Amino acid sequence: MKLYYSQPSPYARTARVLHRELELSVQEVHQHPFDNPPELIAANPLGKVPCLVPEAGEMIFDSLVIAEYFNALPGPKDMFAGVHGNWPNRTLLALCIGLLDSAVAWQQDKMREAEQQSSFWQQRYQNALERGLAFLQPRLALLPKEFTVLQIYGVCALEYLDFRHPDFGWRHRFGPLSSWADSLGDRSSLMATRPQESK
Numbered sequence: 427m428k429l430y431y432s433q434p435s436p437y438a439r440t441a442r443v444l445h446r447e448l449e450l451s452v453q454e455v456h457q458h459p460f461d462n463p464p465e466l467i468a469a470n471p472l473g474k475v476p477c478l479v480p481e482a483g484e485m486i487f488d489s490l491v492i493a494e495y496f497n498a499l500p501g502p503k504d505m506f507a508g509v510h511g512n513w514p515n516r517t518l519l520a521l522c523i524g525l526l527d528s529a530v531a532w533q534q535d536k537m538r539e540a541e542q543q544s545s546f547w548q549q550r551y552q553n554a555l556e557r558g559l560a561f562l563q564p565r566l567a568l569l570p571k572e573f574t575v576l577q578i579y580g581v582c583a584l585e586y587l588d589f590r591h592p593d594f595g596w597r598h599r600f601g602p603l604s605s606w607a608d609s610l611g612d613r614s615s616l617m618a619t620r621p622q623e624s625k
């Protein structure tokens with residue numbers, strides 16, 4: 427199966443980490459959504475990455491649906507262990523996805539011409555991120571002990587903040603969260619997918 431992704435995309439990164447963890451055979455195809463590649467548009471009418479084209483059947487998007495699909499394939503482990511059926515952890519997963527949403531929306535606003543940027547929205551995204559991190563940090567002990575989708579979305583969100591919003595400086599204010607991210611960061615699936623600028 428083929429996975430359309432772009433290197434800096436944190437949503438695409440979650441799918442790239444997951445298939446590595448599950449040792450699935452996936453061909454990664456780099457597509458920058460802003461180039462409107464016809465293959466990507468044909469696969470995902472929203473023109474977004476990640477998008478999965480399985481061997482047979484319909485395309486699969488978005489990242490959480492791809493995660494559920496990968497996890498449903500025969501594989502060595504359950505990447506939703508302690509998340510499905512556990513409402514506090516399922517809510518923390520939604521929180522981590524929401525952190526990604528705010529961080530990406532903030533980045534998109536920063537990419538506009540200076541006069542088109544909105545200080546109202548940029549502040550709002552930062553406030554949501556600040557409160558979200560403050561909510562997550564004291565709940566780290568609740569997370570499943572295994573490496574699950576929750577850890578994947580969490581680390582992808584935090585490292586995306588390092589990548590796109592270094593001036594936000596979250597690591598100075600959230601020491602335990604920063605140590606938590608670092609304790610997972612040398613996993614090969616995370617190291618192989620760390621965001622960098624597209625060439």
Ligand SMILES: N[C@@H](CCC(=O)N[C@@H](CS)C(=O)NCC(=O)O)C(=O)O
Nearest residue numbers: 435436437459474475476488489490
């Ligand atoms: N909810 C989607 C979000 C995907 C998304 O927004 N991807 C961005 C890249 S980070 C994208 O492709 N943006 C292109 C666009 O908005 O046109 C998911 O979880 O997969």
